[in-house]
Each structure stands twice: as structure tokens, then as C-alpha cells.
Amino acid sequence: MASPVIQGDFRESDPFIALMDDRLTKQTDQPAGGPHPHAGFETVSLLLEGEMGDDAHRMEGGDLQLMTAGSGIIHTETIEGKLSMRLLQLWLNLPKKNRWVSPRVQDLPLAKVPTLTQDGAEIKVYSGSLAGLTSPIQNYTPLLIADIRLQPGATTVQHIPASYTAFVYVLEGSIQVGDEAGEVHQDQVGWLNRDSTEPVSELRLAGGKTGGRLVLYAGEPQGDPIVSYGPFIGDTQDDIRRLYQEYRQGKMNHIATVPASQRILW
Structure with a gap:
């Protein structure tokens, strides 16, 4: 069950777009989740309990992952096996000058916090x-x-x-x-x-x-209006249309393919 913690008028919550509290009790071994795109913002995932992710980006309770979607990326949130999981995921606005930066992912394990x-x-x-x-x-x-x-x-x-x-x-x-x-x-x-x-x-x-x-x-509030639709954030509606077109045409890469310099394990 994913419950919205904050959502609504971005002018009041800037730079926070949304925060979800995702609580899951999984009682089967069938894998859940899958690949999906993001662009124009950052996801900040704090896993409070449980395990999730793939071999390249596995998270355990107390770990944080900050993914800069930037110009556009596909990532996979996989949940395997029977478990209880609780995840706080924040959508964070990027400064307008950095909205289309190269995608980057940072993992901060609990032991390094x-x-x-x-x-x-x-x-x-x-x-x-x-x-x-x-x-x-x-x-x-x-x-x-x-x-x-x-x-x-x-x-x-x-x-x-x-x-x-x-x-x-x-x-x-x-x-x-x-x-x-x-x-x-x-x-x-x-x-x-x-x-x-x-x-x-x-x-x-x-x-x-x-x-x-x-x-x-x-x-820090950024003070610039945004357009939000589905998994994408942009400055204009044209940005949203362009991002959907790029995704459908297969122009967005998976986060696992970004250069090593853009995959940071602290």
C-alpha cells in the first residue's frame, strides 16, 4: 500500500514534488515490480525495512538511494521473496539549469550513514x-x-x-x-x-x-514552475511530450548502463 505523505500545491512544497510511504507485506515468492522510466527530477529512496532492488543496486533496511533521472533513465525496483517492506520515496525537483543532466545514482548503505x-x-x-x-x-x-x-x-x-x-x-x-x-x-x-x-x-x-x-x-526552494505528468517532470508541456516520445522510441537507457563515474557507492 503506497500512501501519499505530501502532495498538492508544488508552490508551497517546492522543492518537494511528492513523498510516498510504501508499505508492503509480500506473502508469495513471485517477484514484484519492474522497469519504468523517469526524467527531469530525482528520486530519493529511504528503505526503512525489508530488501529491494537488483544485484547492481540492492537495498536493505536503513539504506538510501538517490537517483538523478535528469535527461531520462529507466530503472527497476524489484521485490523478491516473502517479506515485509517499508519504503519512503521522495520526488525532488532539480534546479532548472540541471533538469536535463546526465543520469546518476548514489547508494548510501546504513553502515556509512x-x-x-x-x-x-x-x-x-x-x-x-x-x-x-x-x-x-x-x-x-x-x-x-x-x-x-x-x-x-x-x-x-x-x-x-x-x-x-x-x-x-x-x-x-x-x-x-x-x-x-x-x-x-x-x-x-x-x-x-x-x-x-x-x-x-x-x-x-x-x-x-x-x-x-x-x-x-x-x-532549498527553486522558485521555478514545473509541469508534472506520469513519471516525468518538465518545464513545459512540450518537455513532457518529448520525453514520452523518447521513451517509446527506446532512447532512454537503463540505469545499470550508466558510466561507472555516475554510479557511486559511498
Whole structure:
């Protein structure tokens, strides 16, 4: 079951196009999934549990993959065997100047994710910088992703760029957010305020009665309108028509065929 976490008016969520929470309990050995195209944006996949992918890009629980579809690519999300899986997949807008860059894929396994455990808080930084940690992931669109666990009553205060669009998605328990301690519960989203007059904003998080776990997403708005249709993002409707034509004519390659320099395993 794929549930939309965010979707709607892109002018408000820029640079985030969509976020899906895909939960699957697979009870047969029949493989699921298959090849499909993307172009004009990036997919950011955080696998919370389970396994997925092919031999070239297999993911396990706690791994992240950032795929820059750029000028157009075909990739395969394969799920084999009986398993339970939970995947957060973000569609991230590319800067207009980078929309048609050469496709690239970056894999960040859990063992390489920068992690800090302190005072009842565990922080894993998958992209960007937070809590003195910096992810190796390379970004066209400045992007912060952090998986944060808080014990009951534990507090962490962090700083993020004030101009970024930012939200928290609570995976477990509940989290108190901000000085007014607004509470965000499991499966809920809490949007953070943007401020163009200050360089950084203070983010105060506290674990609820049973503690909590959240994923923080924060990204720099690009300010350019987009056209979204099916698996493609473009600047105009002509872009969408062109991409469908290229896909039908077999002009998009599979991600497994990109040069080694564009396939990065951290």
C-alpha cells in the first residue's frame, strides 16, 4: 500500500514534488515490480525495512538511494521473496539549469550513514549537514534528510537554513516540535515555518510519552514552475511530450548502463 505523505500545491512544497510511504507485506515468492522510466527530477529512496532492488543496486533496511533521472533513465525496483517492506520515496525537483543532466545514482548503505547518539537522541544524517554530521551524498538541490529517534522526554535542538522548505514525518510514537511544543503523532506530518529574513532557524524536538522517531526533510526552494505528468517532470508541456516520445522510441537507457563515474557507492 503506497500512501501519499505530501502532495498538492508544488508552490508551497517546492522543492518537494511528492513523498510516498510504501508499505508492503509480500506473502508469495513471485517477484514484484519492474522497469519504468523517469526524467527531469530525482528520486530519493529511504528503505526503512525489508530488501529491494537488483544485484547492481540492492537495498536493505536503513539504506538510501538517490537517483538523478535528469535527461531520462529507466530503472527497476524489484521485490523478491516473502517479506515485509517499508519504503519512503521522495520526488525532488532539480534546479532548472540541471533538469536535463546526465543520469546518476548514489547508494548510501546504513553502515556509512553519519550517526550521533547523545542524551537520549540518535541522529542519522542521510543528506546535507545536521548536528555536526555531514553526509557524503552529492546534491544538485540542497537537501537535508535526517532520521531522528528520541527517548521519552529527550530533547534535541538543531539549526537548519531558515529559507528551506522543511517538514517532519513521524514514523513511531510522537514528537513535540518547537517552543510551543506542538505534538505530531505517528503517520502525521508537521510543516516548519520558512523565514527569508534570517540565515538559520532553531528546531527544537522532544520525544513524547513513549518516545518517537521522525524523518526530517528540508530543501532549498527553486522558485521555478514545473509541469508534472506520469513519471516525468518538465518545464513545459512540450518537455513532457518529448520525453514520452523518447521513451517509446527506446532512447532512454537503463540505469545499470550508466558510466561507472555516475554510479557511486559511498
